Amino acid sequence: MNALRAQKKDEVSVVLCGEAGQGIQTVEQILVRYLKLSGFHVFATKEYMSRVRGGSNSTQIRISSKRASAYLDRIDILIPFHQGGIKHVEKRITPETIILGDREVISKDSPLEVKEFIDIPFSKIASDIGGRIYVNTIAAGVVLGTIGVEQHFLTNFIREFFSKKSEDVIKRNIDAIKKGYEVGTQILNSGKIEFTIRSSPRIKDENLLNGSEAVGLGALAGGCKFLSSYPMSPSTGVMVFLSQQMEDFDIVVEQAEDEISAINMAIGASYGGARSMVTTSGGGFALMIEGVSLAGMLEIPVVIHLSQRPGPATGLPTRTEQADLELALYSGHGEFPRIILAPGNLKDAFFLTQKAFNLADKYQIPVFVLTDQYLIDSLMNLPLLDISDTRDENHVVKTHKGYKRYELTEDGISPRGIPGFGEGLVGVDSDEHDEEAHITEDLILREKMVDKRLKKLDSIKKEIVPPELVGSSNYRVLITGWGSTYNVVREALQELGREDISFLHFKQVYPLYEGTRDYLQKAQKNIIIENNATSQFGKLIKLYTGMDIEAKILKYNGLAFSVEEVAAEIKKILGKEKV
């Protein structure tokens, strides 16, 4: 085996491959947490099958000196935990990939699949310590030793990590991590592997979050008091996170009988005066659509976290896609305003979710936070979220006698009262209604009410979140993207190192930023990148700017883009045209 000749010695990409239920998540958690506390930048992303046991899943952990939070094809260290693990990631293995594996497991693979590897008798070491289950902790130790991370607080860390277990189990895990670390150190000392990843003490104080937590914290910052949802991957994490905050944060989290109930409850809570949200994914959101229309008609705020996964129908339940933009955009019968936000990274996920609550309340409309499995399941360090940048806005008024819920106003926004707060009465109606919310078939009034609702768009358009231009404003080539592709495109452009290429990332996809056309027109070559098959955002851009972005980088096999893939696709497009 050659010494690792990774192009970037200041970072390492470790891939763990195992069956569902084998515990690679434990390895991931130990590694990511310990490494982050040791001052390294970490990023973990997983792809997994829709099953509780068996199959083949993998987790990538990037450990680096610089912030690197995107999916990479490259594997520097591969640990296959099960037979077939190597085959599962075969296409990503290069001669430089170091495989650390148990001969007992790997030898069961067919000869074609078996690559050169460093034999580590995981099972044997584990059974000496006390059982198969310790393989995970041993493996974490091996990785830490191999990359030469200091171990001075490792024992305490493991003690705390397993603090809910018995003393015996804790001790065995400490033995396991030490033994693994020893094995790793031997590999490191053998000179087969060399890394110089620099740590920085500042990272220790940064946040370590996944996407669900970032959205959940954003909801808390946005004043969310009520969440009702029905479990559905990959959106459930937000409900789980908020459920755990119920005691401390005065929030009701209710698992509804179905998504129809969930959104109708959320709208009811909001009518009652509590900021509310739902979290769901494509199929569940399909059931909520009557509620989106209801929120539009009642003019009741609701925040919808829609975490995308590939469809149609059940699709690929545990995988990723950006194919529900049009669904969100056109959901709900009739015409009414809405806002669609699309976080690019975890910081965006926090701030935009928080902002979504203010926007929903201010304009009394449904506001979407559109994420996907890739963003929601990514775990990484990021600078500590600063809540002094968040705003508590109040858009509820105390009612007086004679209060009219749908008073016709200049800007279409009627002061919103809630029942039991003030002397007025608050009615809302899903039928076309008069100013007091009573059913009407006065067709002149109908027109006025439609105009009133749509007029809110004028104000909404004045505060669209502008797209972020990454790179020089003197670009010749402009890559346009939205949502979760932010980090991967950013890193791909660094990789390409061409100053004439910039990236325009949209964090609000609807209403579309009014200066979009200017950005696109400035470029000699426009390229759009989307994790879907039909370039849904491209179509939206064409609709509102008249500009058709013909060069498209699209991916819809259920996986997120990798850095290498994006760089190669850009090169391919530009190579053809010699821009």
Place this chain on the structure above:
Amino acid sequence: MESQVFEMGDIDIAWCPGCGNFSILKVLKQALSELGIKPEKLVLVSGIGQAAKIPHYFRTNFFNGLHGRAIPPATAIKVVNPDLAVIAESGDGDMYGEGGNHLINAIRRNPDITNIVHNNMVYGLTKGQASPTSQIGFKTPVQVKGVFLEPFNPLALAISLDASFVARAFSGDIEQTKEILEQAISHKGFALVDIFQPCVTFNKVNTHKWFKENTYYLDKSYDPLNRVAAFQKAVEREKLPLGIFYRNDKKSTFEENVGVYRQNKEPLALRKLERKNKLSDLIKSKR
């Protein structure tokens, strides 16, 4: 308190002359006034259908939502503001057909709301198709050979789920209906009141006369705390009993169970959030 406080004045009511809805509207206003519930502290939540128009004839807070969906918003309104009296009211098609799953789960969830169902055994708004409670053999333009689906039995369903309060009334009997409604609204927990009501336009079988002849009131010796007896009464077919079938006073409510009111009784909706410090601590803990 006079039931006048709920009156809308001179308004156009969209129901057919002679419709049972008129009596229910009147008797509900009386029951609420007798209980001293003020219009400002009441929310009427309804779905879609003839019965679901009731909030438009009522001077109070209201949420006239979607077909079949009165219960979910009513549940949420109550939990974010338990100081409000919340009534979810619609017809049999809305509550038992389109909204059936919500009814089942509201019984399990047990919010302290009253669920009034106008049961005329037919669809009115869509002009005369079968409803979940239409009797076998009932002919309509769609069920041309007559209904062959087993009629939905809301009372048996509710009792089987150990519902907190289960009753049946008849819109033709003002006094008894008022008494049942008052008890239902005062009851702590989910209270289902199914109200038989003739549809003068689309149901020529289950008329006022038919209900008179085919119902009887549970007598004074009947014990509404006995679930098995209640179930037996609920499945009687010959003559249909009226009254309070079942009560379980020992159930905790949704509002009590969610936790936000354990230490603080102030309605969640009206609470000023003091989250910044806690949130800052939570963010710092995620390291």
